Amino acid sequence: MARAKGLVIAIDGTAGTGKSSVGRAVAEKLGYGFLSTGGLYRALAYQVFAKQVDPADEKAVLETAQKMQFTFERQPDATLKMFVDGEYLGGKLHLDEVAQTASKVSTHAAARAVLTEKMRQAGRDGGIIMEGRDIGTVVFPDAEVKIYLDATAEERANRRVKQLVSKGNPADYEQILASIKERDLRDSTRAASPLKPAEDAVKIDTSNLNMSEVIEAVLKEINKYAS
């Protein structure tokens, strides 16, 4: 299917595999937009927390999702900056508590359907790289290129520690590793759109690759499609 602005490129995988950094870099090279869809689940988690909704209450979480207005503004670095009800939530979405709650609220099928629709609207004209857990399987099963990134939990915890330390933040390796494993387990065993590679996804293990090697590997797959 030809889309007005180019391809839809899906990058799925576990937390901490470099999906965002790789996706953003590749999008910049292609002149595409880049959307990190975990941001929508994180924003829902943030609202659930702010409104003191129980993350296990399926109906209340759905109602919260339905009331949220998402808008996206393309930045010079390709990122689609997300606003919720006109507000940029920024760094608030990156707290570990928000990530854990995001993983919880994202187990609800009805709330997922609401956010999935927002993602489809953002990407339907193509010219976009979308990063998440179910882009190639559910959001855009017809994506032209599908990549699935993975790495060992230990390597991902190491990367997170380095990232936090480089920003001058405290980092506890064991706690980070446990949090990664907890999230992986919930994301991959939930009934609604569990994290798994699409059958036609190209799987890349990034454990022993640096960022430029992963970017190269992804660009190679995109070029294969284009030629």
Ligand code: DC
């Ligand atoms: O990629 P992230 O860490 O920002 O994602 C936060 C949570 O959102 C993740 O634990 C699972 C959920 N998520 C999802 O279920 N589907 C997506 N497409 C993206 C994220």
